[in-house]
Amino acid sequence: MFRWLTLAAGLLVLAVLALILVFTVKEAWPAIQHEGVWGFLTGDRWVPNDPDGPGPARPMYGALAFIYGTVVTSLIAVIIAVPISVGIALFLTEFAPRRLRGPVITVIDLLAAVPSVVFGLWAILVLGPWLFDAYQATHGLLGAVPVLGSIFGPPQGPRAFMTAGIIVAIMIIPIITSITREVFATVPNADKQAALALGATRWEMIRGAVFPHSFGGVVGAVMLGLGRAMGETIAVSLTIGAATQITANLFGSGNTLPARIVQNWGDPGIPPGRSALVGLGVVLFLITIIVNYLARLVVSRAEIRMKGASA
């Protein structure tokens, strides 16, 4: 009896997931039909224009610029957030005096409770002008260097891929930190003591005993943060600048899938504008699935290798 109940619960999740996919694809179909699946995924122009007026001859819906923006901002966020989060977690589990631990954890968890619109507004009103100066200085410093010059290109304003990435990084730090901390706490004391007894320094102990044991968990935490980063809507919409472009310049404006959806949902333009927005949702959904699958692959591969090495 209990077995069937749990089976039903398990299947329910799959069914909900399948239903979401089926219905969103159905809703998005007019737009996908309009562009073709390949055209929708690889088009880099988004012109939900009135076909009565002059200008581009027909509405165009291409998701590529938004896919690019989603990937870029999430990567910036993860690259910034992971070292900081792992550092905080290590500090809390291995180094922090017991008295400090409680307050620090509380403050970090509080960070997770701040609504994303507050982060977005703070980024634009307070951080924005300051970041713009920093971007200009960075561009002045690195603008002439070959590859870095195009990555840190001329800033157009405080709203940029970089700004969105930084804000999302701050938002995912609490998530990654708290899970990583729990994972680090599960490392058996015997392993750590053994490493220290063999004459390892603290850093060698962490590298040899803590990291291999908790690698899977940390990757899981990063994936959770990445999922949050890819789906973050309001804060990104406020900070990224809503430009439909694919550029290496991280100081340029761009847009992401969820931000485009929220910006245009109220006035989606002429049909199939609304379907096209749902289509962006489907694309986001698929990207999330792919990323999670890849993460699983990484974890299983790495666990075999690391456990093998440490055994």
Next chain:
Amino acid sequence: MNRSVLTRTAVIGVAMAALALAGCSSSSDPEPDPSGSAANPYASLTGTLDASGASFPNNYYQAAIEAFAEVAPDLEITYRSTGSGTGKREFGEGLTAFAGTDSTVKEGDGPQEGSYLYVPTVAASITISYNLSEVPDLQLSPSTLAKIFSRTITRWDAPEIAADNPDATLPAKDIVVVRRSDGSGTTNNFTKYLVAAGGSDWTLGSGDTVEWPADTQAGDRNTGVAQIIQQTDGAIGYVDFADATASGLTFAAIQNADGNYVVPTLEATTAALAGATLNDDLTYNPLNAPGADSYPITAPTYILVRPTYDDPEVGAAVKGFLTWLLSDPVSIEIAHDEGYATLPDSIRQKALAQIESVTVG
């Protein structure tokens, strides 16, 4: 039950007739009604009305609904500022009693042909606000405006701007163009204006969102655009009159169809309405309207109602509210306070007749 509903509609019918009379000849007081409803024909309205749509007239509608609650205490009206697109869709699905929209209904928007009537309510100008302390009185022709917003002109000392402003000393600064990040009826009307007046200098077409050049700055809603203009030296953008006034922005004078440079004011907006041609379905296009004093970037907004309401309570409430909205001096004063131009009398009479033509029950 059924009888009381009938009596109620009858009372409202009388009240409406009295009101229509009052509208035609405002000097003569309506006959005192024995039921006492002529003093306040709206007091008998009951129930709840749910509506959604355009955010452009939202400030006015919210203030008006609040004021109307004092006249009709038993009627509860909610207007959700969702954007015209969502407003039309929800109205088409039968979820709302009426909808606000800045744009006309097109195929696929939701409402079926013949299932809606337009009631024009107010209009407002879209200001071209800028931040350039060196030039307190900027003047722009439509062609220069189109070139600025399509980034053909990127410097404030460009010869086109100098030609529009022979007396000003223009600084050698970069122009920062600010536009909306979200889909919006304001963008739609502004780009429609550029299509109409900008000619071959405007190539981006019109729509709730257009393909802006990547080196433009995007703000969220009118307030977001206003905030960027305030914060950025050398910025220029389009903001609706109410929000631009509230943010204390400086407006450029735009050359109208008659060749005069006009600053957005309530009077200039009203002049544009008077110059616009009214279509048979009561839609009208005040963009680039003729008239020496007309402000050219003036956008209308409408309320969609059904030609027939099956529920007499809802129908009476919609008709009562809209009649009050269009004709009551309190409502008109609220509109002016919020920065919206009310309809000239010629359009208002036709709009009231349109409301009157709605059948109930």
